[in-house]
Amino acid sequence: MAVLNALRRTPSALARNPVLFVPILALALVQVPQLALQSINPLLSSVVSFAMSxxxxxxxxxxxxGTIAMANESLDGRTSLQTFITEGKANxxxxxxxxLLLVAVSFVLGIIAFFVGLFGGVLVLASGGFESMNLLALGAIAAVVGIVILLYVLFIFxxxxxxxxxVLDDYDAIDGLKHSASVVRHHLVSTLGYAIIGGILGGLLGGIAALGSLLLSPRTASVFHLPELALPIAVLGGFVVLGLTVLLGGFFSVYSVAFYRALTR
Incomplete structure (x- = not known):
């Protein structure tokens, strides 16, 4: 019910407040030069990508x-960029x-998975390949990597x-993380449904980003033999990617707040 309620309320909130798309558009535009560099200098693009991270x-x-505060206001009426600035600074x-805590946990789990996988790779090579390697050892390594990945997914969930x-309930960082875990724990089924919708939206955004990279890649024109159309296609594709990214980003920002409010209000 909470998922359906959030989905029902989101379009009308966005229709009343198209200003919600402005911060998302600004963030998307910041990433355009990085994508453009892929067609000019892929190595430089990688450096810029790291710096942007x-x-x-x-x-x-x-x-x-800022976007959470704007989405919250939009569900009750009107919002503005002043809310974005004020609440962005306040929180x-x-x-x-x-x-940073999320980044740290993700980094630690990633390092563990990396070294376990690296150890497994070395073990495979040292034993002469998969056929001669002890299946029990290989299974143990795969299980450890799988457990680490599962822990990461559960943590983020x-x-x-x-x-x-x-932003909405004035918790500090630690209590905010604890409160989120408590809300999810008490609404597992609803949150799973929400996560599925979010996963679909995230998959669409990822697919759109991949499409943008493909269109801006110098290999695209050579593969499809379109040297003269490469630039027009890249420009048109870039606008399409940008527009869809902003639309989906705006939808998810309101949808996430509407769902949280349906669970906690």
Missing amino acids: LVFIVVIPFFQG YVQILVAY FVQFYGQAI
């Missing part, structure tokens, strides 16, 4: 706090702390509403 660590908490520190808890 570091910048986003600082920027995302402000963006997250920045707590969201940043929580965000339970703490996914920390931003809403901080």
Whole structure:
């Protein structure tokens, strides 16, 4: 019921408040030069991508706090960019702390999975390949990697509403993470349905991003023998990708807040 209620309320909130798309558009535009570089200098694009990842660590908490506050206001009436700025600043520190904790946990789990996988690879090579390797050892390595991945997925699943808890209910970083876990624990079925919808939207965004990279890749024109149409296709594809990214991003920002409110209000 909470999922359906959130889906029902989201379109009307966006229709009343197209200003919600402005911050998302701004964030998407920041990433356009990185995509454009893929068709000019892929190596430089990788360097820029890494630098942008570091910048986003600082920027995302402000963006997250502002968009959550705007989405919350949009569900009850009108919102504005002033809300984005005010609430982004007011909640920045707590969201940043929580965000860094998420990054730290993800990093630790990623390192564990990497070294276990690396150890498994070395073991395979040392034993002469998969056929001669002890199946029990191989199964144990695969199980450890699988457990680490499962722990990561569960962790993200339970703490996914920390931003809403901080912005809407005035929790600090640690309590926001705890409150999110508590909300999910008490509404597992509803949250699973929400996560499936979110996964579909995320998959669409990922597919759109992949399409943009493909269109801007210098290999695309050579593979399809379109040297003269490569630039027009890339420009048109870029606008399509940008538009769909903004639309889906705006939808999910309101949908996530509407769902959280349906569970906690």
